[in-house]
Amino acid sequence: MTTKLKEVDVVIVGLGWTGGILAKELTEAGLKVVALERGSMRTSENDYALPNIRDELRYVVRHDLMQNTARDTITVRNNPQQDALPMRRLGSFLPGEVVGGSAVHWSGHTWRWTDMEFKVRSNYEERYGKKFIPEDMTIQDWGITYTELEPYYDKFEYTAAVSGKAGNLGGTIQQGGNPFEAPRAREYPLPPLTPILASEMFSDAARNAGYHPFPRPSANASQSYTNPDGSKFGACQYCGYCQRFGCEANAKGSPHMTVIPIAMARPNFELRTNSWVTKVLKDSDGKRVTGVTYTNILDGEEFEQPASIVLLCAYAINNVHLMLLSGIGTPYDPVSQKGVIGKNYCYQTGASATLFFEGKYFNPFMNAGGSNDTIDDFNANWAFDRTPHEFVGGYVVAGGFNTPLPIGYRPVPSGTPQWGSDWKRATAKWYQTAMVINASGSVMANRYNCFDLDPTYRNAFGLPLMRMTFDYKANEHKMGVHAAATINTIAKSMNPTKLNPASARTDPWTVVPYQSTHNTGGTIMGTNSRDSAVNKYLQSWDCHNLFVVGANVFPHNSAYNPTGPVGALAYWTADAIKNRYLKNPGPLVQA
Amino acid sequence: MIVRPIVTTALLALALVKVARADGDAVRGEVRFQECAACHKLGAGANEVGPSLHGIFSRKAGELPDFRYSPAMKRSGVGWTPETLDKYIADPQAFIPANRMPYAGLSNASDRADLIAYLQKATQ
Numbered sequence: 276m277t278t279k280l281k282e283v284d285v286v287i288v289g290l291g292w293t294g295g296i297l298a299k300e301l302t303e304a305g306l307k308v309v310a311l312e313r314g315s316m317r318t319s320e321n322d323y324a325l326p327n328i329r330d331e332l333r334y335v336v337r338h339d340l341m342q343n344t345a346r347d348t349i350t351v352r353n354n355p356q357q358d359a360l361p362m363r364r365l366g367s368f369l370p371g372e373v374v375g376g377s378a379v380h381w382s383g384h385t386w387r388w389t390d391m392e393f394k395v396r397s398n399y400e401e402r403y404g405k406k407f408i409p410e411d412m413t414i415q416d417w418g419i420t421y422t423e424l425e426p427y428y429d430k431f432e433y434t435a436a437v438s439g440k441a442g443n444l445g446g447t448i449q450q451g452g453n454p455f456e457a458p459r460a461r462e463y464p465l466p467p468l469t470p471i472l473a474s475e476m477f478s479d480a481a482r483n484a485g486y487h488p489f490p491r492p493s494a495n496a497s498q499s500y501t502n503p504d505g506s507k508f509g510a511c512q513y514c515g516y517c518q519r520f521g522c523e524a525n526a527k528g529s530p531h532m533t534v535i536p537i538a539m540a541r542p543n544f545e546l547r548t549n550s551w552v553t554k555v556l557k558d559s560d561g562k563r564v565t566g567v568t569y570t571n572i573l574d575g576e577e578f579e580q581p582a583s584i585v586l587l588c589a590y591a592i593n594n595v596h597l598m599l600l601s602g603i604g605t606p607y608d609p610v611s612q613k614g615v616i617g618k619n620y621c622y623q624t625g626a627s628a629t630l631f632f633e634g635k636y637f638n639p640f641m642n643a644g645g646s647n648d649t650i651d652d653f654n655a656n657w658a659f660d661r662t663p664h665e666f667v668g669g670y671v672v673a674g675g676f677n678t679p680l681p682i683g684y685r686p687v688p689s690g691t692p693q694w695g696s697d698w699k700r701a702t703a704k705w706y707q708t709a710m711v712i713n714a715s716g717s718v719m720a721n722r723y724n725c726f727d728l729d730p731t732y733r734n735a736f737g738l739p740l741m742r743m744t745f746d747y748k749a750n751e752h753k754m755g756v757h758a759a760a761t762i763n764t765i766a767k768s769m770n771p772t773k774l775n776p777a778s779a780r781t782d783p784w785t786v787v788p789y790q791s792t793h794n795t796g797g798t799i800m801g802t803n804s805r806d807s808a809v810n811k812y813l814q815s816w817d818c819h820n821l822f823v824v825g826a827n828v829f830p831h832n833s834a835y836n837p838t839g840p841v842g843a844l845a846y847w848t849a850d851a852i853k854n855r856y857l858k859n860p861g862p863l864v865q866a
Numbered sequence: 867m868i869v870r871p872i873v874t875t876a877l878l879a880l881a882l883v884k885v886a887r888a889d890g891d892a893v894r895g896e897v898r899f900q901e902c903a904a905c906h907k908l909g910a911g912a913n914e915v916g917p918s919l920h921g922i923f924s925r926k927a928g929e930l931p932d933f934r935y936s937p938a939m940k941r942s943g944v945g946w947t948p949e950t951l952d953k954y955i956a957d958p959q960a961f962i963p964a965n966r967m968p969y970a971g972l973s974n975a976s977d978r979a980d981l982i983a984y985l986q987k988a989t990q
Binding site for chain 1: 900901902903966
């Protein structure tokens with residue numbers, strides 16, 4: 276028995292960064308907006324204040340802010356020849372499940388992806404020739420340009436209190452910033468965070484090696500700050516509890532303390548928590564959507580919420596799942612390579628070294644989410660010649676710390692026993708004296724890395740789980756070899772007492788341990804309906820009043836963290852809806 | 867009619883204190899308060915990450931019934947005056963060890979004087 280509710284202008288599915296931004300922008304335009312969030316209400320004052328937030332067991336081991344896999348999860352396999360099995364416990368990535376979404380427990384790293392990504396196929400074909408791109412690498416241009424997105428990156432950085440140093444102001448390279456970034460109109464809203472010893476040592480070594488280190492831009496407020504909407508930020512206290520935790524000092528840019536309370540203060544906004552959307556409803560001719568059905572997970576009651584516009588703003592993976600469950604667009608088939616929904620799932624790769632310095636004290640318990648100096652010489656640096664290395668994409672290398680957990684972070688030199696007295700002695704000796712250098716690398720789309728509905732397993736609502744087919748390909752292995760060599764060269768130049776060197780990953784991808792909550796693709800954006808699910812405004816090619824917002828629209832994944840373009844695209848979509856779609860509802864780009 | 871003389875007396879007392887701390891500039895202090903405003907509100911009962919600062923100079927530390935203070939704050943026995951608040955803001959962990967305010971302190975004495983001058987006006 277489904278209760279049909281009164282129609283509203285907009286229904287938003289999921290209230291994290293994208294849903295929060297759209298809720299704020301569209302209520303400002305006077306629309307009646309309802310947000311449906313499957314998680315519960317969380318606020319800084321009730322949930323993230325000291326002392327309760329510093330609970331590694333609750334937030335890291337028991338995933339208090341993340342998706343409950345007993346209710347819904349995905350099945351995983353490495354290739355179409357395998358049978359997929361359900362991921363019964365979170366590991367490799369951690370989708371959020373509270374008001375604020377994953378943007379409560381993120382670290383704040385905020386990058387501007389550039390035309391290097393948005394024109395990836397054209398760029399590589401032009402410089403390296405068509406044959407340089409492997410046949411099964413299904414990368415494509417995004418249909419958007421950096422110039423179009425620049426004002427929206429700016430808006431997001433100023434909303435989220437990003438601390439950093441510009442490397443390119445209007446085309447002029449700036450000392451101390453990332454010289455490989457694309458031109459920005461103005462500086463970051465806040466100066467960089469105070470460097471820590473590990474990031475300074477990394478920067479010195481990287482500079483000596485001829486690279487160009489800079490402080491990582493992060494939404495960790497280096498000073499107290501009031502954003503253009505009037506939201507107040509405290510200064511980051513370098514408490515060491517960033518990734519996987521809400522911020523105890525209101526210093527990490529998150530929607531629950533910026534855009535969401537602004538929307539909630541308006542009479543034309545309503546938030547319904549514990550509301551699990553099970554389907555987007557289409558009208559009889561399939562050209563429009565009419566609303567969504569959802570279940571109140573506290574009592575099992577089912578509702579239909581009609582709406583003139585539906586915005587899918589859930590975690591990237593869950594947006595794709597909803598599209599498949601709702602039968603919108605043609606599901607992708609990796610054999611025939613027909614269809615689009617589920618296509619181009621991408622992830623990230625990496626390599627990491629641990630350096631031990633007798634006599635140094637790194638105080639790993641004190642740092643911000645963004646306490647990582649970084650080099651971009653092998654990523655956004657287009658002058659870096661990929662020809663001899665035969666890979667598409669790139670990687671960034673960083674030295675420093677991000678949330679080395681008091682219990683979980685136990686660096687010991689390789690060869691140390693994994694338990695017993697010798698391990699205890701080693702962990703006591705090396706905890707203070709170790710630092711990490713790691714690389715984060717892009718993953719290019721591959722025809723076999725994709726999503727579809729699992730034929731066997733179902734969730735708590737009786738609906739098919741989504742199936743993820745993913746593995747690293749030769750491109751990532753080659754990049755991993757190059758990244759490990761770069762890390763090890765820098766690391767050795769620092770003369771550590773002991774070094775656990777980086778090595779290229781050769782094993783297949785698995786769901787353990789934690790790797791990165793940077794899952795992209797599945798409902799990709801593009802220039803035409805044959806090879807993409809949404810247009811450049813993130814509007815569905817099939818149903819013009821449906822917008823699918825999030826990293827699920829990225830046609831491939833870069834070395835950078837995804838939240839910069841996720842936030843910018845949310846503002847971009849909000850503008851497209853307010854200024855264009857409302858005046859003339861229909862396709863914003865002709866298919 | 868009862869309230870009015872009390873307020874007047876309080877203002878007079880604060881005015882005297884302000885004279886004693888002549889360098890405090892409430893206008894500059896309002897800007898300084900941005901460092902606190904992400905967690906502290908000035909309205910009565912407006913407890914957020916930190917307790918409301920309304921009426922702070924007529925309170926003892928840890929006194930608001932509906933805010934969850936640290937045991938250290940409750941036990942401190944500190945009565946808030948411009949002088950004690952100055953010491954606290956200068957180095958919160960040194961003045962009340964183990965309190966839970968996530969703030970490293972405001973080291974510049976004239977910035978603190980400005981902030982306190984502002985709070986004297988704004989917390990009534």
